[in-house]
Amino acid sequence: MTGLQAPPTTTGRQTPPGVEWSTEADVRAERRLDRSGWEPDGIPEAVAFPRTPEEVQQILREATLSRTPVVPRGAGTALTGASAAGTGTIVLDLSRMDRIVEIRPADGVAIVEPGVVTAELDRAAGAYGLSYAPDPASLAVSTIGGNIATNAGGLRCAKYGVTRDAVLGLDVVLASGERISTGRATLKGVAGYDLTGLFVGSEGTLGVVVGATLRLRPLPEPTATIAASYPDITTAAAASVALAEARIQPVLAELLDEATLNAIDPALRAAGAALLIVQTDGGPDEAARALEVLTKGATTIRSATDPASLLAARRQALPAIERLGRPLIEDIAVPRSRLAEAVREIETIAARHEVPICTLAHAGDGNVHPIIVAGRHGEPIPASAHRAADDIFALALRLGGTVTGEHGIGVLKKAWLRRELGDLSLDLHHQIKALFDPHGILNPGKALA
Ligand SMILES: Cc1cc2nc3c(=O)[nH]c(=O)nc-3n(C[C@H](O)[C@H](O)[C@H](O)COP(=O)(O)OP(=O)(O)OC[C@H]3O[C@@H](n4cnc5c(N)ncnc54)[C@H](O)[C@@H]3O)c2cc1C
Numbered sequence: 001m002t003g004l005q006a007p008p009t010t011t012g013r014q015t016p017p018g019v020e021w022s023t024e025a026d027v028r029a030e031r032r033l034d035r036s037g038w039e040p041d042g043i044p045e046a047v048a049f050p051r052t053p054e055e056v057q058q059i060l061r062e063a064t065l066s067r068t069p070v071v072p073r074g075a076g077t078a079l080t081g082a083s084a085a086g087t088g089t090i091v092l093d094l095s096r097m098d099r100i101v102e103i104r105p106a107d108g109v110a111i112v113e114p115g116v117v118t119a120e121l122d123r124a125a126g127a128y129g130l131s132y133a134p135d136p137a138s139l140a141v142s143t144i145g146g147n148i149a150t151n152a153g154g155l156r157c158a159k160y161g162v163t164r165d166a167v168l169g170l171d172v173v174l175a176s177g178e179r180i181s182t183g184r185a186t187l188k189g190v191a192g193y194d195l196t197g198l199f200v201g202s203e204g205t206l207g208v209v210v211g212a213t214l215r216l217r218p219l220p221e222p223t224a225t226i227a228a229s230y231p232d233i234t235t236a237a238a239a240s241v242a243l244a245e246a247r248i249q250p251v252l253a254e255l256l257d258e259a260t261l262n263a264i265d266p267a268l269r270a271a272g273a274a275l276l277i278v279q280t281d282g283g284p285d286e287a288a289r290a291l292e293v294l295t296k297g298a299t300t301i302r303s304a305t306d307p308a309s310l311l312a313a314r315r316q317a318l319p320a321i322e323r324l325g326r327p328l329i330e331d332i333a334v335p336r337s338r339l340a341e342a343v344r345e346i347e348t349i350a351a352r353h354e355v356p357i358c359t360l361a362h363a364g365d366g367n368v369h370p371i372i373v374a375g376r377h378g379e380p381i382p383a384s385a386h387r388a389a390d391d392i393f394a395l396a397l398r399l400g401g402t403v404t405g406e407h408g409i410g411v412l413k414k415a416w417l418r419r420e421l422g423d424l425s426l427d428l429h430h431q432i433k434a435l436f437d438p439h440g441i442l443n444p445g446k447a448l449a
Helices: 025-029 055-064 120-128 144-150 195-199 234-243 258-264 266-270 284-295 307-324 334-355 383-398 413-421 424-438
Strands: 046-048 070-073 088-091 100-104 111-112 167-173 181-182 207-213 224-230 254-257 274-280 300-304 325-331 356-361 367-373
Touching: 025 046, 046 055, 055 070, 055 088, 055 207, 055 224, 070 207, 070 356, 088 181, 100 120, 120 144, 144 207, 167 195, 167 367, 181 195, 224 234, 224 284, 224 307, 234 254, 234 274, 234 284, 234 334, 254 258, 254 383, 258 266, 258 274, 258 307, 258 356, 274 284, 274 307, 284 300, 307 325, 307 356, 307 367, 334 356, 334 383, 367 383, 383 413, 413 424
Parallel strands: 046 088, 070 088
Antiparallel strands: 100 111, 111 207, 167 181, 167 207, 224 274, 224 300, 254 274, 254 356, 325 367, 356 367
16 A cells, blocks of 8 residues: 555554555564564554655644554664564654755754665765764664664764764654754754753654754774784773773774684684774874784784774674574673673673673773574574573673663663663653653653663
């Protein structure tokens, strides 16, 4: 039924005229899951493909009247169940609102629709010598709307900030169908409460982003990429902390443990049991100082001006781990100074529960991805994998960190939210949700415990 004007959904509900819809089973099934592996009951009732903010308004007005749950969706790459949609829901697929409306080089801002693919914006900004800094590893497919709703991070966020740092203003359709603008198009501005910040990371539960004003930065020019191997992950993590202590701010600092190196290529392991890849863009002096710091305790060290060769191992990590079995990609963050402790403890957790864990970290900002290899693809996840994940979350909180550094809560981490936030804070979250979405139609059951 794609493209029909106002087809009835599978339950016979009328859909707003003029909006493109599909009730085809395969179209609905394609948008049932995200990349977390979490499966909702059933499949969504219909998929709407709005092309304008006015169409999003129409859909939400109707959804509020009929009390229909709506799941906003960009590219569906969430790793938490946040964009999964089950029985009785309507998927609001924003991928066709994909225009880069304007790039204003003199102001350092871009105005975009939510379905713009992250890498496309960065590429378009590049034509002006600018960049869109937040670079999740999914950037070739993820959308700006999804990035905003998850406050996505990435490799170069260590120096240039996460999505929240790049969002200056938003155009948002509320559950009622009303439309508001938050923030501004200036680099400074403090009028009113920070509603922009509130929407960033709210996982589609407070409103639907239909436009964004984003900050662009001068294109960083990497001056050096250094790959340092170490005898163990603790020494490698300590080396990344030593960089911070030496007041060196790398663009990226990626840490790979022994299990990850073995998964990619056992030959990589021969150079040392842990690899730290660091990129700087602060000129030759900073690069030389970084090399000096990283050399201490390293078993081998390589430096190149061509980053591609040294970053290849990092890019290959996830596909290599996926070849070992079903990956549960966890995502904690700890204060940078506790990184070595965190990765050491994760090794202990893997041994205690007898589950393989491959650890990757954005070491520059203390964001650790322990990837639990949870049995074979397509088979049920063993209880030991869940127990290991629980121990990892408890570890994050014990070290003064958080149960999610960049992927969000979705469905999978709801049980841990109360432990991190506390009762009073979580109750305030529910009050805020009720204020924006009194009938609970926006992505219900996600992001809040
Ligand atoms: C291989 C791989 C690598 C990844 N690497 C990273 C990484 O390095 N860093 C990182 O942070 N994440 C990473 N992720 C997770 C994921 O890509 C990010 O969370 C991304 O921001 C999701 O974008 P999306 O367009 O796919 O959003 P979706 O998955 O479609 O949606 C994510 C959330 O946003 C909501 N949403 C989507 N669009 C809107 C909108 N317009 N308005 C309101 N709510 C909306 C959805 O309801 C959902 O709650 C990775 C995922 C994969 C599969």
